Amino acid sequence: MRRLAPLILAGCATLADGAPGLDNPPSARAGPFRLLGVGELGQERVPPNAVDDPTFALRNPSILDVDGDPATLAIEGYFAASEDDAGPLAPSTRIVRLTAADGRSFARDATVVITADPALGWQGGTVGAPSVVLGADGERRLYFDSAGGIGLAIDAGDGFEVLPEPVLTPDHAAWATGPLSSPGVVLVPGLGYRLYFESEVDGVSVIGVASSVDGVAFEQATVAITPGGAEDIDGAYVGSPSAAVGESAEGREIVFVYYTARSRADKQSISMAAWFVDEPLDLDKSGAAMYGPSGGVLVREPSVVRFDTFTLLFSSQKKARDNEELVVTVGVSPGNIELPPAE
Numbered sequence: 319m320r321r322l323a324p325l326i327l328a329g330c331a332t333l334a335d336g337a338p339g340l341d342n343p344p345s346a347r348a349g350p351f352r353l354l355g356v357g358e359l360g361q362e363r364v365p366p367n368a369v370d371d372p373t374f375a376l377r378n379p380s381i382l383d384v385d386g387d388p389a390t391l392a393i394e395g396y397f398a399a400s401e402d403d404a405g406p407l408a409p410s411t412r413i414v415r416l417t418a419a420d421g422r423s424f425a426r427d428a429t430v431v432i433t434a435d436p437a438l439g440w441q442g443g444t445v446g447a448p449s450v451v452l453g454a455d456g457e458r459r460l461y462f463d464s465a466g467g468i469g470l471a472i473d474a475g476d477g478f479e480v481l482p483e484p485v486l487t488p489d490h491a492a493w494a495t496g497p498l499s500s501p502g503v504v505l506v507p508g509l510g511y512r513l514y515f516e517s518e519v520d521g522v523s524v525i526g527v528a529s530s531v532d533g534v535a536f537e538q539a540t541v542a543i544t545p546g547g548a549e550d551i552d553g554a555y556v557g558s559p560s561a562a563v564g565e566s567a568e569g570r571e572i573v574f575v576y577y578t579a580r581s582r583a584d585k586q587s588i589s590m591a592a593w594f595v596d597e598p599l600d601l602d603k604s605g606a607a608m609y610g611p612s613g614g615v616l617v618r619e620p621s622v623v624r625f626d627t628f629t630l631l632f633s634s635q636k637k638a639r640d641n642e643e644l645v646v647t648v649g650v651s652p653g654n655i656e657l658p659p660a661e
């Protein structure tokens with residue numbers, strides 16, 4: 319794994335989307351992110367908390383651009399949820415959906431889209447860590463983790479139907495000594511689906527990746543990101559990946575993989591690696607955190623949505639160091655953007 323070129327490291331929030339003639343990953347709208355402030359969230363939300371629901375402990379966001387058009391702001395947010403009033407540490411047994419017309423101000427009426435199915439023993443009574451993408455035919459594909467691997471539910475227009483078997487299991491990753499969890503799926507134009515996920519190798523956290531043409535039958539997985547590098551951003555831990563496709567000023571497609579990182583000094587953040595699609599599959603790590611909250615709130619499970627002029631980062635974290643309640647915060651890149659009025 320290589321390290322991102324100095325251009326992206328120097329000032330990720332201010333540089334243009336790659337200088338003409340330079341083959342560097344674009345930095346504008348890729349990060350770092352500043353948290354939203356007063357007036358930038360609607361629906362009577364208290365910024366930067368896009369979601370704060372102690373009843374269902376909503377967490378682990380996956381954000382879907384409803385029409386795939388970065389010029390429009392309507393999104394859907396999918397969140398892991400516990401049983402009513404079960405508490406923030408209870409396992410996730412369902413995945414719910416919220417909508418936002420302005421890209422960030424979620425309505426409060428949640429719709430349950432799937433629940434753990436006792437008839438599917440591989441789920442082990444849990445469904446969580448959603449990752450939602452628009453499929454090749456415009457259908458919604460909801461990937462999620464369970465006890466026995468990564469599952470998939472497809473909504474072709476009349477509600478989500480869960481496939482009877484997981485699409486990624488430990489058989490796909492014989493090297494993994496831990497469970498496969500926290501999927502982050504992206505559809506790369508012309509190449510098919512890439513499923514990033516969290517696991518371990520002999521007690522060391524890693525992020526793996528598996529490929530598929532149809533998003534159902536995945537090839538054997540390989541390790542994509544390991545801890546460590548020149549900067550101590552992720553020297554102790556990497557996990558909960560989320561991927562998105564962007565484009566440089568020269569029209570080159572890039573896959574961004576955001577992930578949870580923890581340094582050897584125990585500082586947790588959201589970091590990022592990137593891959594030019596027209597080059598061999600090799601992620602380049604950023605040397606700077608994309609979002610680094612203070613106070614030990616254990617941020618994880620990032621999800622980004624890229625619009626024409628800005629990108630939003632949603633992530634799950636504790637309300638405070640000494641408060642186990644979970645919230646989903648939202649930040650924006652570039653940090654000097656003036657967001658349109660909240661709805």
